[in-house]
Amino acid sequence: MDSAKNLPVAVIGAGPVGLAAxxxxxxxxxxxxxxxxxxxxxxxxxQWRHIRLFSPWRFNLDAAAVRLLEATGWExxxxxxxxxxxxxxxxxxxxxxxxxxxxxxxxxxxxxIAVTRAGMDKTHTRDRDTTQFVVRVEHEDGETRDHTVAGVxxxxxxxxxxxxxxxxxxxxxxxxxxxxxxxxxxPDVTGRDRxxxxxxxxxxxxxxxxxxNTLINLADLARDAPxxxxxxxxxxxxxxxxxxxxxxxxxxxxxxLGARLRRLVEAGxxxxxxxxxxxxxxxxxxxxxxxxxxGRTLEADVVVPCxxxxxxxxxxxxxxxxxxxxxxAPRELGPLIDPEFHSCGTVAPHxxxxxxxxxxxxxxxxxxxxxxxxxxxxxxxxxxxxxVAAALAGDREAADTVQLELPETGVCSxxxxxxxxxxxxxxxxxxxxxxxTTEPVLVGxxxxxxxGRSGGNN
Numbered sequence: 001m002d003s004a005k006n007l008p009v010a011v012i013g014a015g016p017v018g019l020a021a022x023x024x025x026x027x028x029x030x031x032x033x034x035x036x037x038x039x040x041x042x043x044x045x046x047q048w049r050h051i052r053l054f055s056p057w058r059f060n061l062d063a064a065a066v067r068l069l070e071a072t073g074w075e076x077x078x079x080x081x082x083x084x085x086x087x088x089x090x091x092x093x094x095x096x097x098x099x100x101x102x103x104x105x106x107x108x109x110x111x112x113i114a115v116t117r118a119g120m121d122k123t124h125t126r127d128r129d130t131t132q133f134v135v136r137v138e139h140e141d142g143e144t145r146d147h148t149v150a151g152v153x154x155x156x157x158x159x160x161x162x163x164x165x166x167x168x169x170x171x172x173x174x175x176x177x178x179x180x181x182x183x184x185x186x187p188d189v190t191g192r193d194r195x196x197x198x199x200x201x202x203x204x205x206x207x208x209x210x211x212x213n214t215l216i217n218l219a220d221l222a223r224d225a226p227x228x229x230x231x232x233x234x235x236x237x238x239x240x241x242x243x244x245x246x247x248x249x250x251x252x253x254x255x256x257l258g259a260r261l262r263r264l265v266e267a268g269x270x271x272x273x274x275x276x277x278x279x280x281x282x283x284x285x286x287x288x289x290x291x292x293x294x295g296r297t298l299e300a301d302v303v304v305p306c307x308x309x310x311x312x313x314x315x316x317x318x319x320x321x322x323x324x325x326x327x328x329a330p331r332e333l334g335p336l337i338d339p340e341f342h343s344c345g346t347v348a349p350h351x352x353x354x355x356x357x358x359x360x361x362x363x364x365x366x367x368x369x370x371x372x373x374x375x376x377x378x379x380x381x382x383x384x385x386x387x388v389a390a391a392l393a394g395d396r397e398a399a400d401t402v403q404l405e406l407p408e409t410g411v412c413s414x415x416x417x418x419x420x421x422x423x424x425x426x427x428x429x430x431x432x433x434x435x436x437t438t439e440p441v442l443v444g445x446x447x448x449x450x451x452g453r454s455g456g457n458n
Contacts (some may be wrong), residue, residue, distance in 0.1 A: 007150035008033035017366030017381035018155035019063035024389035041097035109140025111409030125385035151361035155359035158309035178283035206306030233276040320358035328371030349404035351387025
């Protein structure tokens with residue numbers, strides 16, 4: 001960024017990773033300019049503030065952000081406590097966003113609609129690396145303005161674009177027409193949205209943590225609301241992936257979530273339908289009929305889509321990206337998180353070098369950096385932005401020394417032990433490891449499940 005030292009670095013998104021990026025940039029003497037589409041920091045999390053995280057506070061706080069907060073007398077939550085989404089906002093993100101250092105650089109109601117290089121589209125090459133970026137933003141006052149910046153960190157997440165209910169990556173036939181029967185992801189079924197679910201037939205679609213949380217909350221609702229019927233549809237031949245590592249999980253709350261879900265299915269509280277790839281939705285006056293590829297049908301009053309999310313790449317059409325063709329993550333990161341071979345957060349330490357794209361000084365971080373791959377932990381994003389800030393500041397040694405220590409799941413979904421099963425303290429991942437990477441310096445150890453879909457649990 002030598003040619004643009006007096007310009008800010010744009011940070012897209014004021015969620016946990018975006019604000020952490022701003023904190024690290026400030027520590028590096030760089031000027032962040034933060035654009036948040038929502039009305040406040042953490043706006044996306046506000047939509048699931050009723051959900052408890054399975055990772056304790058110690059994995060959800062960024063070091064640079066904490067240093068800013070502690071200078072004001074802020075007291076950190078108990079490291080081992082499990083926060084709800086609302087706690088993450090109220091006890092951490094809101095105080096962080098209110099700090100003068102952050103608040104003066106944060107623009108809310110500011111939706112980024114395009115990123116490009118000044119005066120050139122993506123086909124132009126000459127002087128590209130030394131040309132400033134332009135970020136086009138729709139502001140809450142109704143005006144659209146261009147902002148010139150030296151670099152861009154896209155931490156906008158994936159919450160705004162959910163995956164469709166249908167198979168083959170496409171919407172099911174009739175899915176758009178049945179929109180009034182489809183709830184938002186992670187509805188508050190026992191609180192804010194209770195009236196939409198109590199006493200009704202609810203079909204939850206998906207096999208991840210979002211589905212598990214929603215199903216368990218629906219079971220709590222059913223105890224108090226007679227007539228509430230809970231249906232669960234997964235594409236795979238079993239629901240083992242959703243049950244997770246149980247007692248072997250390094251995050252006890254994650255293991256308990258899966259264990260409780262299994263008990264509810266075995267007790268008949270939740271009616272599980274496996275191998276149910278959705279082909280169609282037919283909206284009727286009183287309900288919706290959901291059809292499977294194999295001809296089976298389910299009747300439901302409301303469908304909850306827990307099918308995951310995908311990145312919004314439209315705003316980056318004029319940026320030169322190098323993306324993995326399968327998961328739409330940065331090319332070198334993609335194989336390390338591909339759900340075809342990995343699940344539940346398997347990830348080797350990685351930073352700016354793996355996150356780089358052909359357009360110099362542009363980075364995608366946080367959940368969006370995982371593309372279509374699921375199960376992202378905030379601690380991963382915090383280490384990403386620490387490394388990226390160092391790279392933007394020209395400290396390549398710090399950028400390449402990547403440290404990441406995450407909790408294990410303790411199992412591989414294929415049932416066979418691998419190098420991802422046990423910690424290798426301060427070890428460097430090798431080419432034979434299921435979590436191998438080309439990062440120049442790796443400190444910490446890979447974690448999670450290996451052999452995702454290829455292990456037989458789609």
